[in-house]
Amino acid sequence: MSNTSHEVAQGPHHNSGAASTALSAHSIDKKFPGVLANDSVDFDVRAGEVHTLLGENGAGKSTLAAVLCGLYQPDAGYLMRNGKRINLSSPRAGLQHGIAMVHQHFRLVERFTVSENVILGSRDLPFKLNRREINEKVAAVAESYGLPIDPDATVGDLSVGQRQRVEIVKALYQGAEILLLDEPTAVLVPSEVEKLFENVHAMTAAGKSIVFISHKLGEVVEISDRVTVLRNGRVTGHVSGRGTTDTKELARLMVGRDIELNAQRATHAIGHEVLQIRNLSLSIDDVAVLTDISFNVHAGEMVGVAGVAGNGQRELADTIAGLISPTSGSVGISGAMTTDCGPVQAREVGLAYVPEDRLGMGLVPSMSILDNLLLTRDRKLVVDRVSVRPEASRLIEQFEIKANGPDHLARKLSGGNAQKVLLARELSGGRSATKLLVVCSPTRGLDVGAIETVRRLLNDARSAGQAILLISEDLDEVLSLSDRVLVLYRGSVVHETPGETAQLSQVGAAMAGLAAEGRS
Amino acid sequence: MNENIWILMSADAIAIATTLILAALGALFTERSGVLNLGIEGILLTSAISSFLAADASGSIWLGLVVGTVIGAVLASIHALLSVVFRANQIVAGLALVIFGTGLANFLGKPAEGKSITTVIKPLSFGPLSDIPVIGPIVFGQDIITYFAIALAIVASRYLFSTRPGLELRATGDDPATVDAQGLSVARIRIRYTMVGGALVGLGGSWLMLAQSAGWHQAATTNGLGWIALALVVFAGWRPMRIIFGAVLFGFTLQLPFTLQAEQITFIPSAFLEMLPYLATLIALIALSRPGSRNLLGAPRALGTPFVRDER
Numbered sequence: 161m162s163n164t165s166h167e168v169a170q171g172p173h174h175n176s177g178a179a180s181t182a183l184s185a186h187s188i189d190k191k192f193p194g195v196l197a198n199d200s201v202d203f204d205v206r207a208g209e210v211h212t213l214l215g216e217n218g219a220g221k222s223t224l225a226a227v228l229c230g231l232y233q234p235d236a237g238y239l240m241r242n243g244k245r246i247n248l249s250s251p252r253a254g255l256q257h258g259i260a261m262v263h264q265h266f267r268l269v270e271r272f273t274v275s276e277n278v279i280l281g282s283r284d285l286p287f288k289l290n291r292r293e294i295n296e297k298v299a300a301v302a303e304s305y306g307l308p309i310d311p312d313a314t315v316g317d318l319s320v321g322q323r324q325r326v327e328i329v330k331a332l333y334q335g336a337e338i339l340l341l342d343e344p345t346a347v348l349v350p351s352e353v354e355k356l357f358e359n360v361h362a363m364t365a366a367g368k369s370i371v372f373i374s375h376k377l378g379e380v381v382e383i384s385d386r387v388t389v390l391r392n393g394r395v396t397g398h399v400s401g402r403g404t405t406d407t408k409e410l411a412r413l414m415v416g417r418d419i420e421l422n423a424q425r426a427t428h429a430i431g432h433e434v435l436q437i438r439n440l441s442l443s444i445d446d447v448a449v450l451t452d453i454s455f456n457v458h459a460g461e462m463v464g465v466a467g468v469a470g471n472g473q474r475e476l477a478d479t480i481a482g483l484i485s486p487t488s489g490s491v492g493i494s495g496a497m498t499t500d501c502g503p504v505q506a507r508e509v510g511l512a513y514v515p516e517d518r519l520g521m522g523l524v525p526s527m528s529i530l531d532n533l534l535l536t537r538d539r540k541l542v543v544d545r546v547s548v549r550p551e552a553s554r555l556i557e558q559f560e561i562k563a564n565g566p567d568h569l570a571r572k573l574s575g576g577n578a579q580k581v582l583l584a585r586e587l588s589g590g591r592s593a594t595k596l597l598v599v600c601s602p603t604r605g606l607d608v609g610a611i612e613t614v615r616r617l618l619n620d621a622r623s624a625g626q627a628i629l630l631i632s633e634d635l636d637e638v639l640s641l642s643d644r645v646l647v648l649y650r651g652s653v654v655h656e657t658p659g660e661t662a663q664l665s666q667v668g669a670a671m672a673g674l675a676a677e678g679r680s
Numbered sequence: 681m682n683e684n685i686w687i688l689m690s691a692d693a694i695a696i697a698t699t700l701i702l703a704a705l706g707a708l709f710t711e712r713s714g715v716l717n718l719g720i721e722g723i724l725l726t727s728a729i730s731s732f733l734a735a736d737a738s739g740s741i742w743l744g745l746v747v748g749t750v751i752g753a754v755l756a757s758i759h760a761l762l763s764v765v766f767r768a769n770q771i772v773a774g775l776a777l778v779i780f781g782t783g784l785a786n787f788l789g790k791p792a793e794g795k796s797i798t799t800v801i802k803p804l805s806f807g808p809l810s811d812i813p814v815i816g817p818i819v820f821g822q823d824i825i826t827y828f829a830i831a832l833a834i835v836a837s838r839y840l841f842s843t844r845p846g847l848e849l850r851a852t853g854d855d856p857a858t859v860d861a862q863g864l865s866v867a868r869i870r871i872r873y874t875m876v877g878g879a880l881v882g883l884g885g886s887w888l889m890l891a892q893s894a895g896w897h898q899a900a901t902t903n904g905l906g907w908i909a910l911a912l913v914v915f916a917g918w919r920p921m922r923i924i925f926g927a928v929l930f931g932f933t934l935q936l937p938f939t940l941q942a943e944q945i946t947f948i949p950s951a952f953l954e955m956l957p958y959l960a961t962l963i964a965l966i967a968l969s970r971p972g973s974r975n976l977l978g979a980p981r982a983l984g985t986p987f988v989r990d991e992r
Contacts, residue, residue: 231861252863267858269851271981280851281862285844 180206181243182369183228183259183338188237190223193564197223198234199393205338205369210360212372212380215390215414216607218562218574221373222264224390225340228371229261230254252281260336262327264343270316274298277315278330302329305362321352328359332368339363340371345379346605357383375607377410389413415609430643431459434510434596434627435480440489442475442651449475450486450651457596462618462628464642464659466635468671472651473631474516477600480629481513482506494595507536510595512586514602518575522582525571529556529563532570533585555584560613576610579603583614587621597621600631615641635667649673683814689939690818693931694826695892696905699724700927701829702884703909705836708918710756710877712840713870714853716968716984717759718774721906722781723878724885727752728901729789731886735797745825745886752882753875755781760874764867767986771969778906782899792896801825801891825887832880836920849873853980856987866987881906908957911964917978933957 184204190197197220205211213221226232228239230248239246241257248254251261268277275298279285285294295311302309307325315323324344331339341360345353360370360383374380380387389397389410397413435457442450450472457463467473478484480491482503490499496509503513515521523532530552534543552566559580563573570578579602587594602618603611618641622628632638638645645662647655647670655670657663703720710717727748735744755777762773803810804827806820840846848869852859856866888902908930916922934957937950967973974983 230863250863251861255863261861263861267855267861269855269858271854272847272851276847277858279844280847280858281864282844287843287845289842289844289847291842 180208182207182241184240185224185228185234186237186240188224188227188234190220190227190232190234192223196393198227200237201390201393201395203228203388203395205371207337207369208364208367209385210364210370210372210383212374212384212387213390214374214377214380214387214410216375216576216609218577219390219414220393221390222342223393225261225342225371225373228254228338229259229340231261255334255336258335258337259340260331260334260338261340261342262324262331262344264346266323266327268315268323268326270314272315273311274309274313274315274318274326274329275311277326278311278333280330282334298329298333301333305329305332305359305366307359320347321355324348324352324356325359332363336368338369338371340373342373343375344372345374345376353379375414377414377608380410391416411608415612430461431625433457434459434494435629436490436492437480438490438492440476440479440491441487442472442479442484443487444475448651450479453489453651453653455646455653455656457627457629459595459627460622460625461643462622462630462641462659464638464645465629465631465648466638466645466667466671467633467648469633471648473600473633473648475651476648477513477515477598477629477631480506480598481511481515508592510592512589512594512597514579514582514586514597514599516600516604518578518582519571523570523578526569528567528569529561529573529581530566532581533566533588536585551588555588559584559617574610576606576613579606579610579614580617583617587617587626594621594626596627596629598629598631601633602630603632603634603637635664635671639664639667647671685939685942687814687817689935690932691821693935694818694822694928695931696934697924697927697931698822698826698829699884699888699892699902699905700909700912700930701833701923702825702887703881703906704912704916704923704927705829705833705920706752706877706880706882706884707910707913708836708877708916708920708923709849709873709880711913711983712849712853712918712980713873714856714866714980714982714985714987715760715763715870715874716770716774717756717763717777717874717877718771718910718965719755719759719777719781720881720909721902721904722778722785723752723755723881724781724888724902724906725785725899726755726781726788727882727885728889729785729792729896732792732797732889732896733788735890736792736795741797741801741890744890745883748886748889749879749882752885753879756875756878756881757871759878760871763986764870764874767988770984770986786898789896789898796895797890801887823891825883825891829884830924833920833924840920850980853982856982857989860987860989870987881909884909904958904961907961907965910968911961914964914968914977914979915960918980930957930960 181204186202188198188201201224203224213224215221223232227234230251230253233249239248246257269280275291275294278298279294298311307329309322309325309329315326318326328339344356348356364370372383387399387410388395391414433456438454440450440453453476465473465476475484479486482498482501482505485500490497492498493506493509493511498506498509519525530545530549533552534548537548549566556563556566561577561580561584563577570581573581586597599618602614606614618628630638630642639659639662642659645657645659645667646653647667649671650673655667657667703724707717707720730751731744731748734747735741759773759777762768763770801823803821803823810816810820840850848859848864852866852869860866885902912923912926912930916926933953937953940948940953941950967977975981
């Protein structure tokens with residue numbers, strides 16, 4: 161263990177309670193090209209407990225989980241199951257030792273029924289399948305852990321929460337004693353999270369071990385019996401006891417320094433109008449999506465647009481970016497009318513756009529960071545990589561992007577780093593200096609460290625005099641960053657308030673459509 | 681109107697359907713595993729001439745069938761090597777196999793030109809059943825391979841939908857990552873079924889040669905039946921039972937022009953009728969090569985996509 165790591169408690173319990181230790185990993189090393197994903201990591205989980213692996217994206221927790229379930233083989237170190245050394249050559253070998261992984265991206269065949277998915281891969285089944293018998297057994301396993309599910313339902317028709325339940329039932333059906341849950345709450349709504357935690361308790365009560373992988377501090381404290389914190393592939397802390405840990409300490413172990421999630425509004429001067437939207441309306445297939453929207457964004461000002469998803473946010477952003485032509489009304493950027501003129505012209509007068517869909521609309525996943533940067537640079541016939549390369553290297557450093565260099569492929573970046581590349585490209589200006597930045601859900605799906613960086617970058621851009629339109633479903637984010645807050649409800653701006661005095665209750669009510677007036 | 685000619689036509693249509701059923705089942709098994717093998721026509725031709733040469737040299741029709749079947753599996757293994765092991769573009773690899781197979785067949789066929797085999801596969805005899813008017817020659821006048829093909833389609837349907845390996849096969853074609861996560865080898869499953877598929881196509885080609893034409897006519901021996909088989913899989917929605925009906929339908933359409941000519945019925949130009957199966961094939965192949973329309977038709981989700989395990 162390195163000198164820089166923080167030891168809150170003793171390292172993993174090698175000696176104490178060896179009988180109850182279900183699975184342990186010792187001095188695990190795992191290298192990937194250019195990264196040491198796991199560096200001498202120790203970990204153990206006992207029967208009937210929830211042991212959490214906490215860390216930022218890229219800290220090595222998913223790699224460790226992959227080693228624990230047999231998906232990866234460690235370069236050094238070994239695993240022990242019930243005190244005996246084991247060697248897992250594949251996930252199947254892991255299953256044979258009762259270790260199963262519930263992946264973040266579900267491994268389910270959508271066209272198959274629940275039963276078919278559950279039994280897929282079970283070797284002890286007879287050649288010919290008896291569906292009735294299988295359905296009964298699947299239902300029985302599900303019932304016993306409070307995971308009701310219809311064995312004949314087609315998985316493609318199920319909600320995300322239900323699919324996760326199918327994954328868990330599948331692991332239990334295959335005889336798993338140790339379940340590794342990889343970011344299980346990332347895809348769930350709060351009520352589903354509650355249900356999942358009930359299931360987790362039912363499983364631990366039955367003597368199963370749960371390895372819970374997460375970067376969300378609140379839920380980690382709620383569910384865990386023990387927490388192991390990873391940073392840069394190393395164990396930086398090992399915290400025991402439920403509810404005794406405060407989130408600040410965990411956050412510090414995770415990021416390596418004190419962090420401030422509530423980025424303060426920087427003091428800055430607000431300048432002239434950069435974005436002018438006048439009576440903007442948009443109908444798609446005769447359905448009104450945006451209705452009579454007018455507002456301005458000034459230089460050095462961040463305007464936040466709050467609202468429940470699907471109230472016209474995406475269309476508003478796309479209209480400003482020149483991707484959609486409005487039915488009526490106008491969009492002006494820096495005094496130039498950009499209505500109907502298309503994205504190229506809009507960018508020429510100083511628009512920068514960070515869409516919600518980073519790897520779909522924002523970056524080309526199969527291209528390098530350098531080539532992604534070039535997309536918004538000068539449009540010459542011959543691509544000039546040589547002259548942009550130094551800038552790319554500088555941006556990678558400036559924006560703290562974890563990558564092997566300008567040639568790193570965009571699809572191999574973590575979510576946070578992809579977002580930083582996108583911000584770096586948009587903020588650094590393309591064919592003209594950036595005057596207006598439109599960002600949509602900039603921190604969605606990112607871990608704590610990346611969220612902090614992205615918010616700081618946005619603040620820096622505002623301080624540098626850029627006008628920013630922040631469109632986000634994360635109400636806390638909108639409230640803590642924006643100088644002014646607009647609430648979009650069914651395509652109209654139903655509420656407007658200065659950011660500093662914005663009331664959570666009022667904005668929340670407006671988002672729910674309860675405020676007809678209130679627009680100043 | 682000569683009734684016999686129509687009965688004869690029906691019997692012939694079912695006979696052609698035999699090759700179609702076997703080749704389409706071969707394509708179906710291959711595609712259900714997620715591998716698109718457009719090289720069916722090349723395999724059919726090479727297997728046909730191989731079986732002819734083997735049967736001619738040995739004097740045993742059955743040895744011919746075996747050789748043709750094995751050659752089919754061997755050719756399919758080339759496609760499996762390219763598309764599963766080397767992850768090549770499957771459409772390109774398949775087309776290459778057509779060109780290779782056609783060329784190889786023509787080369788091997790040089791000494792066979794003008795020759796014919798003395799013994800062909802004979803229809804089974806069901807005694808009095810075969811003498812029933814109309815139904816007799818059509819239903820009870822076929823040879824063993826025809827009955828085998830139909831039985832195989834029924835067994836294939838049971839295999840796909842109610843056995844454990846069938847479940848794994850379908851899962852591999854739809855969602856190989858899930859199969860991989862279960863510790864099953866996607867590559868092994870895909871190679872296995874590509875080769876099994878090739879063997880079935882090979883059997884179809886051999887049978888066409890030894891029971892039907894009994895003489896080598898270069899590419900005209902198969903006359904595009906491999907392509908029609910590919911289309912048949914699309915029209916059957918990747919379900920074996922539907923292939924039987926589709927194959928009989930295509931068989932009739934292919935036979936109809938000859939019968940109409942013989943009957944001197946001319947209100948539909950026979951060239952137009954002859955064109956129909958190929959037109960349908962063209963449409964199906966276009967649909968097959970576009971991912972969007974492919975999914976709409978119910979194709980295996982991962983059809984034509986090489987599997988690469990997600991690594992960082």
